Amino acid sequence: MSLDHYTYRVTWSPEDAEHVGLCVEFPSLSWLAETPEAALSGVRRMVAEVVADLKANGEPVPEPLAERRYSGEFRVRIPPELHRQLVLMAAEQGVSLNRLASAKLAG
Incomplete structure (x- = not known):
């Protein structure tokens, strides 16, 4: 190190x-x-x-x-209504919830 x-x-x-x-x-x-x-x-x-x-x-x-290794995964707790809105948004865009969240986090 x-x-x-x-x-x-x-x-x-x-x-x-x-x-x-x-x-x-x-x-x-x-x-x-x-x-x-x-x-x-x-x-x-x-x-x-x-x-x-x-x-x-x-x-x-x-x-x-x-030097740390990252798994590329982490959990985020969100309100159920926001979860619902994001699932709907992902479905409307034809992408997975994971892809939608990644895109939003990337800005």
Whole structure:
């Protein structure tokens, strides 16, 4: 596993008036900096330190999202009336409910 495989983001924080570096796999970590480059560099260093600490203490290290395997399936609970409407919509379009839902989720 490489630290480069984690999902990093840099965004602007109006509250702090600085860029904030984030890592999706470590939601409690962030790094504020004047430039996006410094925010990314800072959060990457912080993640490296945390991973090293976790390993040193024999604790589990989060798996990068990019390395996880996905089944392509998930369950969603919706109200019965919405279920009915979607089934009707799928039937009118001549597609399965699964295909209709996939298309809607894809935007």
